[in-house]
């Protein structure tokens with residue numbers, strides 16, 4: 036008997052749907068039938084005007100709760116996420132069964148007419164809500180001001196085009212995927228603006244169970260796995276895990292393959308950009324990614340990372 040189609044769950048945003056379709060087409064090319072189910076999450080509702088947060092909402096995993104419920108109920112078999120939006124620890128009934136090859140992990144500046152960060156006018160206004168990006172930009176340009184620019188990528192580009200800010204910082208991967216790369220004026224080096232752990236990578240989340248269906252799904256997506264990407268993002272997430280963070284912490288980490296092994300770039304920044312701890316480290320091919328991340332996190336701690344992060348919480 037032919038197995039039923041692989042049901043893929045996705046948020047309804049442009050970028051999420053691009054990512055789900057990207058996985059869906061590759062599965063079809065490999066001979067599987069697929070369906071996509073759009074799932075509305077708390078995080079999506081939060082972006083609507085007039086949203087009232089329910090009691091107890093802590094901001095962690097707001098883009099995945101409803102999707103994991105659908106996975107657990109068997110309404111979907113597979114969830115496609117931006118890896119950087121996933122918490123570092125999943126509940127035991129779920130797992131990241133495949134991590135495909137990563138896209139460009141860098142952050143970029145959209146700044147039509149001003150060319151680059153260094154040529155923005157004095158006291159220019161940058162549209163970003165991310166505490167990490169704000170702190171990193173202040174470290175480079177203490178005169179900058181910020182405005183909240185939320186919503187999907189086209190909404191942000193429209194607010195920028197309407198003059199709500201002089202520049203935007205976004206992930207390269209999102210703009211590249213949606214064919215908006217012509218908006219990019221500068222791709223930041225990881226020693227300038229170090230990206231969020233996992234940025235540019237996708238995570239294919241499944242049930243971790245041992246039913247025939249669960250095993251069949253994990254088997255059918257295993258060809259997506261890209262070992263260099265998995266090593267890199269596991270190392271990056273291990274740093275974040277030790278520092279106790281989610282996407283709200285001003286921590287940037289990027290691990291990249293080199294000819295000898297892997298190189299990790301990291302930054303922990305005070306919210307006002309005044310102090311920045313910056314560290315680079317290398318490992319061999321045969322190293323354990325979790326241990327590599329723990330070693331980097333230990334060095335960051337020795338240099339005072341936890342004090343900086345404690346200042347962020349207040």
Ligand SMILES: NCc1[nH]cc(CCC(=O)O)c1CC(=O)O
Pocket residue numbers: 117118119120204205206208209233234235236237
């Ligand atoms: N936090 C939202 C989010 N989640 C993933 C991406 C971009 C795609 C990626 O990093 O894989 C974005 C937008 C952005 O940060 O500009």
